[in-house]
Amino acid sequence: MSKKVVIIGGEGNGGVVASCIEDNRNRFGDTEWEVIGFINDFETEVDGYPVIGKLADIPKLLAETDYYFSWAIHLVGRSVKTMEMFNEVNIPDERLATIIHKSAFIGSKTEIGPGCMVMAGSYVGPLTKLGKCTFIMANCSIGHNVTTGPLCHCSVGTIMTGYSSLGVCADMAIGAACLAYVKVGDYAMVGARALATKDVPEKEIHVGTPAKLLKRVRED
Ligand SMILES: CC(C)(COP(=O)(O)OP(=O)(O)OC[C@H]1O[C@@H](n2cnc3c(N)ncnc32)[C@H](O)[C@@H]1OP(=O)(O)O)[C@@H](O)C(=O)NCCC(=O)NCCS
Structure with missing residues (x-):
């Protein structure tokens, strides 16, 4: 049933x-x-x-x-x-319901937290840990050894290179990418089509290639 x-x-x-x-x-x-x-x-x-x-x-x-x-x-x-x-x-x-589309790839020794969602055509590499309720939209490429905090959001086409990480409730917008080892801080965001080459401090929104500070997130 x-x-x-x-x-x-x-x-x-x-x-x-x-x-x-x-x-x-x-x-x-x-x-x-x-x-x-x-x-x-x-x-x-x-x-x-x-x-x-x-x-x-x-x-x-x-x-x-x-x-x-x-x-x-x-x-x-x-x-x-x-x-x-x-x-x-x-x-x-x-x-919490954990929902994974049948066309998604989940690597070996990958940990998927409760309430996570992985949509069609996405790849989640080995040894990656998705925090609770992380939402991976369609056609994302989440590399190996990536870590996300709870409630992270990876919009369509996000690319997380191996060993990169997302903090609590961090956000990757459509087509955004992170180079290896880059850390996106708690509540921070990498904007649409941006490439984060350096760490993004918490609560900051970075856009462009290489990504630079645009503004801070709203707190209300
Ligand atoms: C980060 C983001 C929210 C910023 O958008 P915004 O709040 O409308 O931006 P602002 O109004 O503060 O724009 C300020 C300037 O930055 C520019 N800008 C905004 N987003 C940009 C981006 N991703 N890359 C380059 N420049 C950008 C604007 O064109 C504007 O330039 P101007 O001052 O020369 O006119 C937006 O880029 C984004 O990523 N949206 C999310 C899209 C998405 O993934 N949605 C979820 C789908 S599931």
């Missing part, structure tokens, strides 16, 4: 997770997960799925012991707020 997953988010990231689950079911016969609905404070329906509650309803839904949760809220340039919202809902690790 499929495990029931409630997706927390909207039609962007949330819709991506839902369609990954549907594709795993329909094309690959993997029925591990079944989408029950969404948690969303603003909509009544997302991508044809019902919204079954708001963020404030999560404690009530946690009482349904057969429900699992997928965290798909990602506020661009506002990682501090994203982490604050995640901490408020306080979902135990064992109730």
Whole structure:
């Protein structure tokens, strides 16, 4: 029997997770997960799925012991707020759904934290550790021995070279890349198409090639 997953988010990231689950079911016969609905404070329906509650309803839904949760809220340039919202809902690790598209490659001795999501066509190399609820979007290349903190977000086409790392709730935008051993700090972001050749200090947003400071993340 499929495990029931409630997706927390909207039609962007949330819709991506839902369609990954549907594709795993329909094309690959993997029925591990079944989408029950969404948690969303603003909509009544997302991508044809019902919204079954708001963020404030999560404690009530946690009482349904057969429900699992997928965290798909990602506020661009506002990682501090994203982490604050995640901490408020306080979902135990064992109730987080880990969802991996059947076309993704996961290396040997790779550790995938609870609640992680790896989308179609992505490569996650050996000895890499993905922190809790890290979201790897489609067609990313996450090299070997890479480490990510919890709630990191790698948008479509991210490249993390071997031994690079992402701090807590750090963010790689579309097509962003990190050279080997580069550390992206807590709540920091490498902007769209940027190449980080040096460490990115916490809460800073760097863009360009080589990536340079653009501004700091919003903290509200
Ligand atoms: C980092 C980012 C948020 C900055 O965007 P922004 O807040 O709109 O940027 P600003 O308005 O502060 O732009 C300031 C300047 O930087 C430039 N700039 C912004 N992003 C840039 C980038 N990635 N590379 C080079 N220059 C960039 C702007 O053109 C602007 O230049 P100007 O002053 O000469 O006009 C954006 O580049 C980005 O990466 N967005 C995320 C995209 C993404 O991955 N979405 C998730 C999909 S799942």
